[in-house]
Amino acid sequence: MPLTNKVANGTKKWRADVYVTLKPVVNDPQGLAVREGLHMLGYDEVGMVRVGKYIQLWLDAEEEAQAETRVNEMCDKLLANPVIEQYRFNLVEQPAEGSE
C-alpha cells in the first residue's frame, strides 16, 4: 500500500517543531550558569550557551503553507513573547492514522 497522509476530509497531519529562544540582546543567566557548569567539567572550548524552549505540536492543515501561517500566528500570539523572544519552526508531515 502506498503511504498516504491524506485523511478522509482532505486535510493532512503535520507536526511542528518550534524553537523559542531569547533575542540576542536579552541577557540569559540560565545560559551563563550552564556555561559555568560546562567549564567546571573541563569543557573550556565552550564560548557561549543560550537556553531556549522546544515545543512540539500536532495540527491538521490542507497544505504546508496553511500550516505555516497558523503556526506563525500561534508563535506570535502565545508561544513566544516578541518583546524578549524569537522563534523558528519546522513542519514535518505525519503519516495518516491507521497507515503503516
Next chain:
Amino acid sequence: MRFAVITFPGSNGDHDALKAIELGLKQPVESVWYRETDLSRFDCVLIPGGFSYGDYLRAGAIARFAPIMEAVADFAKMGGPVLGMCNGFQVLTEAGLLPGALLPNASLQFRSQWVYARVERSDTPWTSGIDEGTVLRLPIAHGGGRYFADPETLARLEDRGQVIFRYTNASGNPVPDANPNGSVNAIAGICNEQRNVVGLMPHPERAYDPIIGGDDGLKVLTSVLELGIATAAGR
C-alpha cells in the same frame, strides 16, 4: 470605592489583596473569578500575585487569555485605575497593557525579602498620595522579576516619566546591591502612557499593617482613594 481583585487559577496573593482593602482601607472589595467578563460595578481593579496557570510557558502568558482580561483591557482603556502586583505585573506586560517583559531573576534564585523602592512619580492614581522621592519598604517574592525593555522602549519610558518605582537602598540611592533581580535601570514598577495602569514587582498588599511587618503598601493603595474622592467631588 469598589475594588475588584481578579483571581486566576494559581493566584495566591488574591486573599492578601482582599484583606488589605478590607482591613487596611476599609473599602468594599470583591473577588472576581477569571471566567467573569464584567467589571462595570468596580472603581478600580487589582491583579494580584501568585503563579497563574503555574507560570507555564512564561509567567502571565496564559492568564492573559482568561475571559476576564478583555474586561480588564476595556476598563483600562476607559481610564479606570488598574494595579498589577508581582504576577499581576507579569500578566499586564504579557497582555500588552504595559510595555516590556519580566524575565527570570539574574541570580536565578527566587527572592523573598523586604526591599526599598523609591517613588519616582506622583502623577498616577496609585502614587498620587506619595511625595516623589519617598522610599517605601515593601516585600518581594518572585523568581521572574527582572524587568526588560529594548533600548528604544526604555528611553521612551524614562523620557515620559513612566518609571514609577525604582529599587534603591534605604536612603533612596539606586545602588546595584539594592536591585534584587537585575532589572534594567533598577525598575521596580512602571505605568502605561495614559498613566492609569501601574505594575510593580513588590507587594504593597502584603504591607498594610505593622503587625505583618510594615504598612508602606497602604500608601500605594490609599492613593487611589484620593482619586475616588476627587472624582466624587467633581460629580
